Amino acid sequence: MKMAKKFCILLEDDWEVMGNGLGNVAQLQYLPSLFLMKTLKKLGGTMTFMVDVVHQLRYLQSDISDRNLRMQSRIWEENVLLMKDYGFDVQLHLHPQWFEAVRTGDHFLLGNNWNIGRYAPELQRKMISEGIDYLENLIRPHYPDYKVIAFKGGSWGLQPSETLFQAMADKGVRIIMGVRNGLRLPNSGTDYSNIEEKIMPYYADPSDIRKVSRKKEDIVIVPQPEYAPSIFPMISLGIDLVKQKLIGRDDTAWYYQEPIPATIKSLSPLMDEKKMQFSWNPYRTHLKIGNQPFYYLKSSIDSIIKRLRDYPERRIPLVMESHTKQFLAHYKHIEAFLKYILDAYGDEVEFLTLSQYYRELQQDPTVIRQKN
Ligand SMILES: [Zn+2]
Structure with a gap:
């Protein structure tokens, strides 16, 4: 039997x-996901697409004689x-x-309201049921x-959690992601300060998902490991942002050919996160790919593997978040990064889908954290 590697991404x-x-599905979803799939197939990696079904159902319920939406x-x-x-x-987003x-x-x-936790219980149930039924x-x-x-919680929103988790569990959901220690978005009501388990999967106390439950629950949280970039990756990120500004790209607007209403442009309950990125407090984030340059991406995985290599667990999940909608100017960087992970860490790292990881947890549930 082949030994499982220390890290599963x-x-x-x-x-x-x-x-x-x-944004347009062809540009922000289809083409970048095709790139990502072909790249992973070539490299021998795998992944999970968490697909936002609420958007799709809204399109389907709109005027279907509009060929643009229908397409x-x-x-x-x-x-x-x-x-x-x-x-x-x-899987579901x-x-x-x-x-x-x-x-x-x-x-x-x-x-x-971007946080599903803040919707009325019957609306949560409706969104979850409609979404899962449609996908299946x-x-x-x-x-x-x-x-x-x-x-995966849209905009990381999962609080308050009790009715949300019950509705998820009733429809067969067993793994929930979107929790990262220290992530706070006050405008949308997300607060993951001081979560009790920062690395391993855990049964969450539904009344406070930052806490590990005293009993086995239906839902397992797989947290996103933290990453605090040092000064050099932040500089590389800054240079890259300036470069993009100079090129002056705003592709998502090209498909409308009419002014975008100001009410839409200003709609962003997540401004908190952007502000934090440019404050002088140490910036904390998580493993992610999207619109970052190669050097920044490389530093993120180097730093996390270095920190967790001696962690006393034989199998550590590393949730890596991706946003294909941001890939446009960074295809080259992302391909180089994924290749780097396998070249540099192939002996200790492998890619896994969430269904594969779920089967692993079923085979050995003792790795799931629970309080005595
Ligand atoms: Zn999302």
Whole structure:
């Protein structure tokens, strides 16, 4: 039997258009996900796409005589089936701000509550049921064993958690991601200060998901490991941002050919995170790929592996967040980074899908943290 490697990278892509509703499925979802899938196939890696179903259902419920919207929702469906055809995992992501989106011209005006935890219990239940039923109905005719078992909180929002977790558990969700120690978004009500388990999967106390439960729960949280970049990766990030500003790219706007309403542009309950990035406090984040340069990405994995290599666990999950919608100017960097991970750490690191990881947890649930 082959020995399991010390680290399993759970690469998960939050597959979606922009949080304020702007963007085109072909550009922000289809093409970058195709790139990511082909790159991983070439390198021998795997991953999970966490697909935002609320957006797709809103498109499908809109005027289907609009060929532009219809085409995008068809691409969406074919794209999800392609992910499965290529051997990747597809799981659930929900951006509740789409739930009551109103169409104005070619734009959708989205809600301002981005945290599903803050919705009424019956709306949470409706979004979760509709989302899971739609995904399973789409995929099962082709892959009869397909099941939704994992969820990633849209905009990391999972609090308050009690009714949310109950509704998830009732529909078969067993793994939830989006928790990272120290992440705080006061405007949307997210507070992961001082979580009790920062690395290993844990049964969360549903009344406070920062705490490890005293009993076995239906839901297991797989936290995202922290990363505090030192000065050099931050400088590389800064230079890259300036470079992009100089090029003056704003591609997502090109497909409208009409002014974007100011109400849409200003819609961003996540401004807190952006502000934090440029404050003088030490910046803390997590493993992620999107619009970062290679040097920054390389530093992130180097730092985390160095920190956890001697951690006394024989198998450590490393959730790596991806946003394909941000890839556009960074394809080269992302490919180089994924190749670097396997070249530099291939002996101790492997990529796993969430369904594979879930099976591992079922085989050995003792690795899941629980208080005595
Ligand atoms: Zn998202």
